[in-house]
Amino acid sequence: MTIAIGGYGRYSAIRDWNLGDMDRRDLRPVSPEGLSGIGRWMHETAVRDAEAVLADGITHLFGQAECPRCASVFNVADEYSASNRPLV
Structure with missing residues (x-):
């Protein structure tokens, strides 16, 4: 799965080497008022x-x-942080 945020759109998708991004699902942005900490x-x-x-x-x-x-729904930043924590 890939997450795209940029000029090509804002979505999650299954990325296929030959077919590109398939089964795109729009991301669900948080309202600016809902941001806290570093995001705010x-x-x-x-x-x-x-x-x-x-x-x-x-x-x-x-x-x-x-x-x-x-169809699981998850927070993009939290998932990225969890996946990229240094090994201890």
Whole structure:
């Protein structure tokens, strides 16, 4: 599964080598008011610096995604953090 946040869209999908992204599911952004901690700081900084596209992307990064295979819903940033923690 892949998560895309950028010029090609904001979605989760199954990525196939030959067919590209299949079974796309739109990401569910969090409202700016629902952001906290680092997400709130990042969003406020992007808004302050007139980076509207970046601010919008941050709401998707800290929002939710749906797995195209099993329909599980998860928080994108939390899942990325958990998957990329250093081994102890």
